[in-house]
Amino acid sequence: MSSSLQRISLAVLAGFAGVALAACGGEQEATSSSETSAATISENPNASVVGGPKPVSPTTSVADDHAGHTQCGITKGPDGSLRILILQGDVSCDTVQQVATQYSPKIATGQPQQVSGWQCGPSETAGILASCSKGDQEFGLAP
Structure with a gap:
């Protein structure tokens, strides 16, 4: 080589x-x-x-996100408990709790519903899953 x-x-x-x-x-x-x-x-x-939805923790509630709104307890929702918040008008917590209890099983349909004279359906308000209104009164259901 x-x-x-x-x-x-x-x-x-x-x-x-x-x-x-x-x-x-x-x-x-x-x-x-x-x-x-x-x-x-x-x-x-x-x-x-x-980014994504802010989970509710024991120290932070949806009521904090909607300061000034009266919270009227909770109701069952399609994926767990929902907080009931009076968004507008002079309405009692007893009234909104009754309507919320009747409407909550219907939320999953995503369709507007009439419940005891209230118009209920999906909400366009941030942090509110669904809302019901009657005249100048409105309440919302929030996770």
């Missing part, structure tokens, strides 16, 4: 060896880097937060 052919063969072999070693090192580095990144991301207090 000529010396120039030997040099080319050695250069090619050295190149393959370098690529193979770099690839092995890259895998180890990638694994340790990704593990570090995952830990850093989950521990990062400045990480972006995905």
